[in-house]
Amino acid sequence: MNNLELNDVQQHWDNFISSAIAWAPRVITAVISALLIYLIGSWIIRLIKRMIDKGFEKRQMDISLRRFLSNLISWILNILLFIVVVTQLGVQTSAFVAIIGAAGLAIGLALQGSLSNFAGGILILLLKPFRVGDYISSSANVSGTVNEIDIFNTKLTTPQNQQVVVPNGVLSNSSITNFTQLGTRRTWFDIGVAYNSDLKQAKEILLDVAQKNEFAFKEPAPQVVVTELGDSAINLSVRVSTSNANFWTMQEQLIIDSKEALDKAGIEIPFPQRDIHIRSNA
DSSP states (O other): HHHHHHHHHHHHHHHHHHHHHHHHHHHHHOOOOHHHHHHHHHHHHHHHHHHHHHHHHTTTHHHHHHHHHHHHHHHHHHHHHHHHHHHHHOOOHHHHHHHHHHHHHHHHHTHHHHHHHHHHHHHHHHOOSOOOEEEEEEETTTEEEEEEEEESSSEEETTOOEEEEEEEHHHHHSOEEEEEEEEEEEEEEEEOOOOTTOOHHHHHHHHHHHHTTOOOOOOOOEEEEEEEOSSSEEEEEEEEEEETTTHHHHHHHHHHHHHHHHTTTTTTOOOOOOOOOOOOOO
16 A cells, blocks of 8 residues: 555656656746846836936926826836736736736725825926916915925915915816916005095005005006995005015005005095984984
8 A cells, every 4th residue: 555655656756857847948938038028128117217207307397297207107117017027927917907907996996085186286297387486376265385396285385484285186176376477466456545535636646656666667557546436435456566576565665655645645545434314203
């Protein structure tokens, strides 16, 4: 009985050795070819990355978008290279494709919000509605100077020197007002004068103040326009253009100088008021 078992083991071992010897050239050839494919493929991927980086630099693409696209392309090429190498070794790739698809679906469902911010970041970096250093305001009630644009969020600094981190999905889906992009800003504020005031005189006084301001541009010319017959006053709109750097300083000076000039001319800037009429039944 023992002899039979030993003979069976010896026979199986001999079959295994003969099969291994028969398969050895194929395995060695597959391993060597897979190694060569990996080395050549890695070299081609590095070459493609260098060419892509040079192309991004020529187009002066945003650094954040450049890094992201470069890494994304690198990942895709390396995954394709891995699949080719594994296929060369004789492994069925259908299982890998199924696993990658299932993982992608699971990640997509788990990170819906993050993917929305990711897509928003790509749109912002490609379309460039604003750049670092611009002062923006959005319909999502967020405003400030852009400090950093990442793939998932944008960092703003408010006039109160507070940092606000805004998801890119919110910014990309809202209306954005860019106060910096055109290089100039136009102040636009109302000053109310009393109903018994001489409107022509008030306009001339405010226009003279605007024209004498050191930061005001000559073109487009400053304007003072009557805009509204309000409840307590007649509103005059002061509209003056200047550079982005001098906007806040000019606006403050205009408000101070306008009040002083109107006070000297005896033109009242009224408080909100109501007229009450009392009727007696007698």
